[in-house]
Amino acid sequence: MKNLTSPLPASERIILLDILRGFAIFGILMVNMKIFIHPVSVMMLKPSLDQPLFLLIPDLLIRFLFEGKFYTLFSLLFGYGFWIFLNKKAVTGSIIPVYRRRLTVLLLIGVLHIVLLWAGDILFFYAIFGFFLLLFRKLSDTKVAVWGLVLILLPAIIMALTWGMMVLGSSFPEGKAAIDASAAESSRTISEMIERSRLAYGHGSFSEIVNARINEWIALLPGLLFFYPAVLGTFLFGMLAARKNLAVSNAANASFFRKCLPLSLPIGIA
Structure with missing residues (x-):
């Protein structure tokens, strides 16, 4: 009888996923290491180039090589794992209650992490969006891809619209003064919070x-809510990848990745 609460035996695991998961966690650690020595609210400040060269160079390297890339990989793997777990054969009944219980535990761990350890937690929102994933499990591949793309592009669209409105507002003296005053007040509030x-x-x-x-x-919540729809979208592409068995080593997948490389490599580096 298969125990759904225990890890898969080594013979049934997809080793590539374990390697990528470890790689993703390492990358996330690299990004967060510099934040661990400060209050997490420093993330709300604009990056500064006014620092010694021996600090600036590694900071820029981390921003270029790590930031935004490993959360994406981790989110893809979350969606991939969701689909694998959902297709396990339950001993009795549906696998969904087991999945929901796991997400509930993850949610509680996230809450404890926020309260007791670090406000930059991601587990809380991963659990929340894990529940949302259930709504997409019966959709066709095309609909999943469309939803994923919309959710990923949504923050960028909102950011572009916000930037456009600010540019338009700044074209008027009164608007520019109001925007500058609001930015100064926001910066002051953040600095005070950091010091507290x-x-x-x-x-x-x-x-x-x-x-x-x-x-x-x-x-941090407004910024997180702005950012995390893209995480759900990435979950969906991870689920789609699992449907296509893209982590399995075979000639078809190798050919697919070779075709994707010219486009995906520049995007990944950027």
Whole structure:
């Protein structure tokens, strides 16, 4: 009798997925390492080039080689794993309740991570969007691809519209003054939050530290909600890849990846 709560035996695992998953976690760690020494709200500040060269060079390398790339890979693998798990044969009944229980546990781990360790948690939202994935499981490949593309492009479209409105507003003296004042106020508020968080983490009580962490998470929430639709879209492409068995080593997949390489490599580097 197969135990759905235990990992697959080595003979049934797709080794490539395990390798890629470890690679993705390493990349995420590289990006987050520089944030771990600061309150997580420093992510809300604009990147600064005004730092010593020995700090600037590795910072730029991490931004170029790691940022935005390994979260994408990890999200693809989440969607891939979702489809594999969904197609396990349950001993009795449906596999869906088991999947929901796992997501609930992941959600609780995410909450504990936010409250007790770090406000930059991703597990909470991965669990939330894992539940959303269930809504797409019966759609055709074409519809999944369309939904995935829309969700991935949505943040970029909103950002472009926001930027366009700001440019338009800045063309008027009153609008430019209002935008500049709002930006200055936002920067001041963020800086004050960072200093309060530093003080709490360095000298505060346990309750003060937890409160600072929750406040940081709440402050990051608008940006996270803006960013995470693209994560759900990437989940969907991961699910689509699993439907096509793209992690399986065979001639057809090798040919497919060779054809994708000229386009995907520049996109990946960018």
